[in-house]
Amino acid sequence: DTGVSQDPRHKITKRGQNVTFRCDPISEHNRLYWYRQTLGQGPEFLTYFQNEAQLEKSRLLSDRFSAERPKGSFSTLEIQRTEQGDSAMYLCASSSTMTGTSYSPLHFGNGTRLTVT
Amino acid sequence: SQELEQSPQSLIVQEGKNLTINCTSSKTLYGLYWYKQKYGEGLIFLMMLQKGGEEKSHEKITAKLDEKKQQSSLHITASQPSHAGIYLCGAVGYGGATNKLIFGTGTLLAVQP
Numbered sequence: 652d653t654g655v656s657q658d659p660r661h662k663i664t665k666r667g668q669n670v671t672f673r674c675d676p677i678s679e680h681n682r683l684y685w686y687r688q689t690l691g692q693g694p695e696f697l698t699y700f701q702n703e704a705q706l707e708k709s710r711l712l713s714d715r716f717s718a719e720r721p722k723g724s725f726s727t728l729e730i731q732r733t734e735q736g737d738s739a740m741y742l743c744a745s746s747s748t749m750t751g752t753s754y755s756p757l758h759f760g761n762g763t764r765l766t767v768t
Numbered sequence: 769s770q771e772l773e774q775s776p777q778s779l780i781v782q783e784g785k786n787l788t789i790n791c792t793s794s795k796t797l798y799g800l801y802w803y804k805q806k807y808g809e810g811l812i813f814l815m816m817l818q819k820g821g822e823e824k825s826h827e828k829i830t831a832k833l834d835e836k837k838q839q840s841s842l843h844i845t846a847s848q849p850s851h852a853g854i855y856l857c858g859a860v861g862y863g864g865a866t867n868k869l870i871f872g873t874g875t876l877l878a879v880q881p
Contacts, residue, residue, distance in 0.1 A: 655810070684869070691873070691874075692873055692874070693772075693856050693858075693871030693872050693873050693874050694811070694856070694871050695871075696868050696869065696870065699868065707868060740808075742810060742811070744811075754798070754799035754816065754818065754860050756801060756813045756816055757801075757811075757813070757858075757869055758813065759803075759810035759811040759812075759813075760810050761809050761810040762808075762809070762810055764808070
């Protein structure tokens with residue numbers, strides 16, 4: 652079990668540029684989540700996948716954000732035309748529905764810290 | 769609006785002291801998770817509570833979910849510097865969205881040697 656892996660760990664970009672982050676979940680996990688966290692706040696839900704299907708997307712997520720999980724394994728989160736307000740830690744988590752319990756814990760990666768200048 | 773309230777927002781204790789962090793919801797909790805986060809890192813899963821009155825322990829950390837399932841507490845006994853970090857409670861089941869985990873704002877814990 653290598654855990655949830657996120658790449659890159661840090662990204663600095665200029666306003667208006669596009670950025671893409673990658674998340675590799677724990678291999679046997681079929682659910683994958685994206686969260687955003689700003690300083691002093693708890694993680695804020697963005698979207699989640701079950702296998703390759705995107706089942707829920709936050710209403711707070713603007714059209715500039717898009718996430719994919721094409722083969723039900725790794726996922727990418729793209730932000731187009733970045734704004735300074737997008738600066739945050741982007742966290743990925745995965746879980747399994749096969750544990751036999753109603754709610755399975757989410758396992759988080761170490762995040763990608765985005766700074767938009 | 770934030771649906772999970774954590775108190776206190778921050779806490780400084782001396783090593784060896786006990787402490788309690790609370791997580792309160794205005795709605796019934798169907799699953800309550802406790803996580804710990806070191807600054808700049810991801811969240812580490814501590815415990816999950818589902819049943820009213822449930823209590824779980826791991827090493828020196830004990831978490832309880834009250835009978836009405838609207839409040840949870842996290843208690844650390846004989847705190848150590850390794851306990852320092854941000855403690856976050858998370859809940860599922862809000863508004864029928866059973867798969868979405870919503871977090872509180874967190875409690876920052878510092879332990880002075």
